[in-house]
Every structure is written in C-alpha cells, then in structure tokens.
Amino acid sequence: MSCQCKGEAGQGKKYAFIDRIIERHKDEKGSMIPILHEVQQEMGYLPEDVQAYIAQKLGVPLSEVYGIVTFYALFNTKPKGKHKISICLGTACYVRGAGKILEEFEKQLNIKVGETTPDGLFTLEGCRCLGACGLAPVLTVDEHVHGRLKTSDVAEIIAQYKEEK
Amino acid sequence: MEFYRSHVLICTGTGCTSSNSRALIDTLKKELVENGLEKEIQVIETGCFGFCNLGPIMVVYPEGVFYCRVSEADLREVVQEHFVKGRVVQRLLYHEPNSTVKTTEFDEIEFFKHQKRVALSNCGVIDPEKIEEYIARDGYFALAKVLHEMTPAQVIEEIKKSGLRGRGGGGFPTGMKWEFAAKAPGDQKYVVCNADEGDPGAFMDRSVLEGDPHAVLEAMAIAGYAIGANQGYIYVRAEYPIAVERLTKAIEQARKLGLLGKNIFGMGFDFDIGLRLGAGAFVCGEETALLTSVEGRRGEPRPRPPFPANKGLWEKPTIINNVETFANIPRIIRYGADWFASMGTEKSKGTKVFALAGKIKNTGLIEVPMGTTLRTIVYDIGGGILNDKEFKAVQIGGPSGGCIPAALLDTPIDYDNLIAAGAMMGSGGLIVMDNDTCMVDIARFFLEFTQDESCGKCPPCRIGTKRMLEILTRITEGKGKPEDIDNLEALAKTIKSSALCALGQTSPNPILSTLKYFRDEYEAHIHDKKCPAGVCQALLSYTIIEDKCRGCGLCARNCPVNAISGKVKEPYVIDREKCIKCGACMEKCKFGAIERK
Ligand SMILES: Cc1cc2nc3c(=O)[nH]c(=O)nc-3n(C[C@H](O)[C@H](O)[C@H](O)COP(=O)(O)O)c2cc1C
Ligand code: FES
Numbered sequence: 001m002s003c004q005c006k007g008e009a010g011q012g013k014k015y016a017f018i019d020r021i022i023e024r025h026k027d028e029k030g031s032m033i034p035i036l037h038e039v040q041q042e043m044g045y046l047p048e049d050v051q052a053y054i055a056q057k058l059g060v061p062l063s064e065v066y067g068i069v070t071f072y073a074l075f076n077t078k079p080k081g082k083h084k085i086s087i088c089l090g091t092a093c094y095v096r097g098a099g100k101i102l103e104e105f106e107k108q109l110n111i112k113v114g115e116t117t118p119d120g121l122f123t124l125e126g127c128r129c130l131g132a133c134g135l136a137p138v139l140t141v142d143e144h145v146h147g148r149l150k151t152s153d154v155a156e157i158i159a160q161y162k163e164e165k
Numbered sequence: 166m167e168f169y170r171s172h173v174l175i176c177t178g179t180g181c182t183s184s185n186s187r188a189l190i191d192t193l194k195k196e197l198v199e200n201g202l203e204k205e206i207q208v209i210e211t212g213c214f215g216f217c218n219l220g221p222i223m224v225v226y227p228e229g230v231f232y233c234r235v236s237e238a239d240l241r242e243v244v245q246e247h248f249v250k251g252r253v254v255q256r257l258l259y260h261e262p263n264s265t266v267k268t269t270e271f272d273e274i275e276f277f278k279h280q281k282r283v284a285l286s287n288c289g290v291i292d293p294e295k296i297e298e299y300i301a302r303d304g305y306f307a308l309a310k311v312l313h314e315m316t317p318a319q320v321i322e323e324i325k326k327s328g329l330r331g332r333g334g335g336g337f338p339t340g341m342k343w344e345f346a347a348k349a350p351g352d353q354k355y356v357v358c359n360a361d362e363g364d365p366g367a368f369m370d371r372s373v374l375e376g377d378p379h380a381v382l383e384a385m386a387i388a389g390y391a392i393g394a395n396q397g398y399i400y401v402r403a404e405y406p407i408a409v410e411r412l413t414k415a416i417e418q419a420r421k422l423g424l425l426g427k428n429i430f431g432m433g434f435d436f437d438i439g440l441r442l443g444a445g446a447f448v449c450g451e452e453t454a455l456l457t458s459v460e461g462r463r464g465e466p467r468p469r470p471p472f473p474a475n476k477g478l479w480e481k482p483t484i485i486n487n488v489e490t491f492a493n494i495p496r497i498i499r500y501g502a503d504w505f506a507s508m509g510t511e512k513s514k515g516t517k518v519f520a521l522a523g524k525i526k527n528t529g530l531i532e533v534p535m536g537t538t539l540r541t542i543v544y545d546i547g548g549g550i551l552n553d554k555e556f557k558a559v560q561i562g563g564p565s566g567g568c569i570p571a572a573l574l575d576t577p578i579d580y581d582n583l584i585a586a587g588a589m590m591g592s593g594g595l596i597v598m599d600n601d602t603c604m605v606d607i608a609r610f611f612l613e614f615t616q617d618e619s620c621g622k623c624p625p626c627r628i629g630t631k632r633m634l635e636i637l638t639r640i641t642e643g644k645g646k647p648e649d650i651d652n653l654e655a656l657a658k659t660i661k662s663s664a665l666c667a668l669g670q671t672s673p674n675p676i677l678s679t680l681k682y683f684r685d686e687y688e689a690h691i692h693d694k695k696c697p698a699g700v701c702q703a704l705l706s707y708t709i710i711e712d713k714c715r716g717c718g719l720c721a722r723n724c725p726v727n728a729i730s731g732k733v734k735e736p737y738v739i740d741r742e743k744c745i746k747c748g749a750c751m752e753k754c755k756f757g758a759i760e761r762k
Binding site: 029030031032033034036037064067068071072073074075089090091092093094095096127128129130131132133134135136138143145146147151 | 217522
C-alpha cells in the first residue's frame with residue numbers, strides 16, 4: 001500500500017483541495033462521482049487514504065467509495081506514467097489492425113496493456129472509440145491524437161515522447 | 166456588424182482536430198493578417214462535416230468550395246490564389262475515389278449527395294461555441310413556439326405524430342415515452358440526455374454534441390415543458406473532452422440569454438441543465454444503470470418495470486433520450502410532424518445518422534433517410550471497399566448488433582428490417598468488413614467487449630458471456646470441438662431470455678448473426694483448423710512461394726527467430742516448427758512471395 005500520509009495532523013492541510021472540491025458540491029444531489037472526477041484530476045489517481053478521507057468527509061462508509069472507484073474504469077488507484085498511451089480498440093480500429101499496434105507497443109515498451117514502465121514514463125492502455133474512426137487505427141498520447149498508424153510508427157512515437165520527458 | 170466577403174469553415178471536430186486542424190486555423194489567421202485580409206475573410210471553427218478521413222476539411226463560402234486534407238504548407242497558396250486572385254486551388258479539391266475528375270462544390274460530392282441532414286443540419290455549418298450562430302439558424306425558435314403557442318399535450322401529440330423513435334438503440338416511440346412521463350403523478354420530474362455513447366465504433370452523438378450542442382439543450386427544455394420537468398441532466402462520457410467543453414459553454418451562454426434558468430421567455434417556465442460525466446463503464450449507457458450513476462452510485466442496472474417514466478432518477482418520473490433523438494426535436498417542432506414523417510419507411514420515420522468506418526473508402530459520419538439500402542451507403546456514399554476488395558459484411562449495432570452479409574445489401578435499413586436480419590439499429594455504428602475479416606474473430610472481439618463490460622450483477626451475463634468467450638477463443642486458437650457450435654447456440658438462448666438488462670440479453674447477437682450467415686467459417690475453424698480470412702494466428706502458416714522468391718534473403722534477416730533459411734538467389738524456406746507467425750517476413754518481402762494461409 002503506497003500510503004503517503006504523514007499522520008492525521010498533516011492530512012488536513014494536504015487535503016485542503018479536497019475540502020474545497022467537496023464544499024463546491026455540497027448542495028448537489030449525487031455528487032460523489034463528480035467529486036471523485038475532480039480529485040483524480042488534481043492527483044492523477046485515487047489512493048486508498050484519499051478514498052478514506054472522502055468517505056469520512058461525506059459521511060459514507062469507505063466501502064461505498066471503494067465500490068464506486070473500482071466499478072468505473074476511469075478511476076484508478078495507482079499512479080499513472082507521465083505519458084498515457086491509449087490505443088483505440090474500438091471496432092473500426094480493430095478491423096483495421098489496432099491489435100497489431102498494441103502488440104508492437106507491448107513489445108517495445110516491454111509492458112502489458114494496463115501497466116506502467118518501470119521508469120514511470122509511459123502507461124499503456126486500450127480504450128474505446130475515440131470518434132476518429134476515419135483515421136483508424138488511432139491512439140492518443142495524453143491529449144494528442146495520432147492516426148493512420150502503422151506498426152512502423154511505433155518506435156517514432158515512443159521516441160518523440162521520451163525526448164519531451 | 167462586420168461584413169465579410171468570404172467565410173472559411175474549418176472543422177474542429179475530433180476527427181479533424183486529430184488531423185491538426187487547430188494549427189491550420191492559427192496559421193491561416195496569420196496568413197490573412199499578413200495579407201491584410203483579416204477584415205474581409207472570416208475564419209469560422211465548426212463541428213464535424215462528416216467526411217473525417219479527408220480531414221482537415223475547409224469549405225469556402227459563398228462559393229461552397231470544398232478543400233480536403235489541407236496542410237499548413239498549402240495555406241499560403243490558398244490565400245494567394247483563392248482569396249487574393251479568386252482562383253480555386255485545383256490541387257486541393259476533392260475527387261471521387263473511382264475517378265480523377267475534381268469536384269469543386271460540396272453538394273456535388275457523392276458522399277453528400279445521397280444524404281439528408283436533419284439531426285446534423287448544423288454540424289459543420291455553424292460555430293458551435295457561439296449561441297448567436299445557432300439562433301441565426303432559427304435556434305430556440307422551437308422552444309419559443311412551444312412556450313407561446315402550444316400546450317404540453319400538444320407538444321407530445323406533435324412528437325407522436327412525427328413517428329420519431331429513439332435513436333439510442335431500442336427504437337421506442339419518443340412521443341409515447343413522453344406521454345407516460347407526463348401522465349405519471351409527481352411534482353418533481355426529470356429530463357435526462359443519454360450521451361454515454363458506448364458502442365465501441367460509433368461517434369455520432371459526439372459529433373452532434375461537438376457540432377450543435379444548443380440543439381440538445383433546446384430539445385431538453387422542450388421535453389421539460391412537455392412532461393412538466395424543470396431539471397435536466399446530460400450524462401456524457403468523460404472521454405469526450407471537446408464535447409464536455411462545448412456543452413459547458415453552451416449551457417452558460419443559454420443561461421446568460423435567459424434561454425435556460427428561471428422564467429424562460431417570460432412565460433413562467435423554469436428549466437435548467439446539469440452535466441454529469443460518465444466514468445468509463447459501458448453498462449451506464451443502459452438507462453436504469455445510467456440513472457443510478459447520475460445518482461452517484463455504482464452504475465448497475467435494475468429490473469424494469471418500473472420504467473423510468475414512472476420511477477426514474479431519485480424515484481421520480483424521468484424521461485431519458487438519446488442525443489440524436491433530442492437533436493431531431495427542435496426541427497420537428499419547427500417544420501412540423503408531417504414534414505418529418507414524410508421521410509423514412511412506414512414504421513421508421515425521419516433520418517438516421519451512421520458512423521461509417523472500417524474497410525471502406527469514405528469513412529465518416531453520414532445521415533440518410535430511414536429505408537436507404539446498405540448498398541447505397543456502402544457503394545454510393547462510402548465509395549466502395551478499400552483497395553477494391555470484396556465486400557463481406559457490415560456490422561451494425563455494435564456489441565448488441567450483428568453482421569449483415571452481401572446477400573442482404575439491398576435491404577432498406579430501418580428498425581424492423583434490421584431486427585429481422587438478426588442485427589439491430591443500436592446507436593448506428595456501421596463497420597464495413599472485407600474478405601480479410603474473420604467473422605469468428607469479430608464475434609470474439611465483441612464478446613470480449615461485453616464480457617469485460619458486464620457489471621456482474623446477474624449470473625447469466627457474468628458467467629454466460631465468459632463461457633461463450635472461452636468457446637470462441639478456443640475456436641480461434643484452433644482448439645474448437647465439434648460440439649462447440651451447439652453449445653454456443655444453447656448458451657445464447659439461455660442468456661437472451663434470462664439476463665437482467667439488455668447488455669446481457671443482446672450479448673449473443675454478434676455470435677448468432679455470424680453463425681447464421683457465416684457458419685461455414687466456424688466449421689472451417691473447428692473441423693479443418695483453418696481460418697479462411699487469414700486472421701487467426703494459430704491457424705495460419707506462412708509459406709514461401711518458390712516461383713516468386715528471388716532469394717534475396719531479406720526475410721531471413723528479418724525473422725526474429727531464425728526460422729527462415731536458404732541460399733542467396735535460390736528460393737528460401739520457412740521452418741514451420743520454429744515460425745512464430747509474426748508476419749515480419751511477409752511485411753518485408755518486396756516480391757509478394759510469402760503466403761499466409
Ligand atoms: C448495454 C446498453 C448500452 C446502451 N448504450 C446506450 C448509449 O450509449 N447511448 C444511448 O443513447 N442509449 C444507449 N442504450 C439505450 C438506453 O438504455 C435507452 O434505451 C436510450 O437511451 C433511450 O433513448 P431513446 O429512446 O432516445 O433511444 C444502451 C442500452 C444498453 C442495454
Ligand atoms: S474505433 Fe477507433 S476511433 Fe472509432
């Protein structure tokens with residue numbers, strides 16, 4: 001467990017931004033998911049102590065928060081790499097060979113889909129239709145879309161983001 | 166008000182943005198300033214034109230000249246030639262895939278000629294971030310009309326008369342749904358827009374949200390008036406950042422002009438809309454699961470009845486409609502139910518938007534009258550199969566849908582014909598497949614998807630999809646057993662009748678429809694251990710064709726496991742035992758001498 005909290009006292013200050021997010025949503029019905037979205041936006045992921053903190057603040061059992069975090073694919077409990085490579089595995093991309101692109105990334109980065117490289121630089125993910133089927137196969141690195149991919153493009157894409165650091 | 170002599174429309178939808186249209190806009194603006202044209206020529210950022218594989222797309226009005234695949238390097242020429250000298254840049258014009266004649270104007274292009282744009286009528290035409298542009302095209306007129314001239318019952322009657330059916334998949338009559346909710350007792354009611362677009366190969370809702378967000382807001386307010394609700398929610402996928410941003414802006418703008426909020430048009434009607442972001446769970450597209458998710462819980466479906474119209478969000482009467490369904494509403498009110506009902510087939514009125522993709526020349530977003538045949542879509546609009554290969558099937562309806570074979574190319578597409586053919590409308594993803602697509606593998610692909618997305622609440626779906634996936638995987642790996650087809654059919658039947666929600670109930674469809682039309686492919690995998698399309702790795706073997714091999718040795722040098730040997734200038738051979746079927750040799754061979762079978 002990668003608990004980073006420094007005891008109760010430090011927590012209040014460290015999680016001040018969470019207090020602010022919760023405060024903003026306090027009169028809203030069904031605000032748990034928007035709150036988790038915003039916290040994850042700030043932190044990049046939702047470790048267990050943060051989930052516990054949110055549960056306590058909202059007065060619900062931790063199991064409820066945990067249940068939600070694990071149900072939705074977009075919430076993650078582990079930190080992600082600096083760059084997130086999401087390969088579209090939607091139907092159009094699949095039919096046009098996205099599987100091969102994914103394999104090539106797995107090979108070159110030496111990780112499996114869903115994993116992060118040991119240097120923390122890349123996380124490799126599969127995702128569903130990005131709405132750019134016309135450019136299939138497609139992937140995004142962070143917010144940037146790369147389309148009309150060939151397996152021979154893979155090395156170049158990795159190199160490009162490695163340089164950027 | 167400034168007057169421009171020319172308007173340049175550039176698409177900033179997801180497709181074109183991916184093809185770098187943002188940079189294009191910046192450079193164009195710079196070029197215009199350098200030439201002192203910025204007061205004469207206006208650059209407008211629009212939503213999706215639909216012709217995504219030609220992006221970035223640029224249309225110049227008043228002429229309506231259609232430029233495609235424009236790069237930054239082309240802009241100087243466009244500015245100098247077109248804007249300064251008034252000469253069209255021929256080089257950047259579109260030509261039909263099967264001809265070399267260039268087409269100047271965009272309504273002459275085959276891709277657009279067969280289309281009828283209703284839900285998409287503003288997409289690619291207005292700047293979605295400016296409410297004024299929506300209003301200039303009669304936006305919010307329908308809302309004004311219903312508030313001033315119509316009773317809620319009349320609104321519902323009009324929608325019923327139009328024959329509009331839900332575009333989210335099921336095809337339930339929209340007017341009827343509204344009537345149920347209007348009649349349901351309760352002081353608090355809700356209007357929800359389903360913008361979760363989960364079908365893994367579809368993006369029409371996204372394009373509507375990105376290209377014409379106000380149409381959805383206006384429609385939701387109309388729905389609110391019709392059923393007596395004053396709060397709406399749009400549940401949109403978080404994976405659609407541009408759509409989220411534009412919706413947020415649109416809601417703010419509408420509030421500012423008093424088109425959302427309290428006392429709209431001074432008619433004593435209040436209505437406001439909140440956004441809720443989905444968090445990556447396909448099942449949340451199912452209406453009851455979506456409502457649970459809006460309530461802030463795990464998005465698991467619940468049995469119906471009670472239907473949301475009676476007990477929806479927080480147990481209150483709720484209507485939930487799809488984005489495209491909503492996009493039709495303002496137009497129906499504006500032009501009348503009869504106009505809408507004049508398009509389409511007997512039981513499916515109006516138009517339908519499809520995301521056309523896969524092995525087809527023209528990919529993109531299209532809108533056609535219901536009843537258009539697949540042949541028109543694939544060959545006239547789509548321009549035919551990529552590399553002129555043979556058409557095999559089109560997958561329609563995503564994970565709940567099915568494959569339609571060549572023999573049914575002339576079927577007019579509507580809700581009922583698709584069901585009869587063993588597919589379904591779904592949201593409208595249309596994936597074209599050629600002879601290189603293995604139908605067993607496609608069925609496996611969809612089952613992998615549903616298995617992954619099954620929420621796990623009911624055993625038929627949780628366990629049933631897993632068993633079906635195991636069987637399909639086994640077949641594609643060459644370990645299929647003779648009884649597998651029967652087992653698949655038996656499992657499919659049980660799951661269809663016993664799963665809790667439509668996710669499970671429809672999950673066998675991709676298998677059943679491929680079994681119906683491509684049973685021989687399953688049999689070839691199971692009995693002959695062959696994949697006729699040459700896709701399933703385990704069933705393939707690579708051979709070097711002696712006659713074609715020149716003995717250059719390139720394949721041997723590229724083989725990662727040294728499975729190829731031979732003498733220079735003599736035909737090489739692949740050692741089947743060592744070969745890992747990676748295909749590297751075939752990719753590298755310059756003489757097409759390596760065969761995969
Ligand atoms: C598994 C599953 C996924 C669905 N996904 C969507 C979706 O992404 N978008 C949508 O509008 N409807 C989806 N639906 C259909 C909705 O449950 C519902 O019927 C629809 O939103 C009603 O709107 P309509 O009547 O305007 O079509 C899905 C249904 C199921 C069973
Ligand atoms: S399937 Fe990949 S972008 Fe649509």
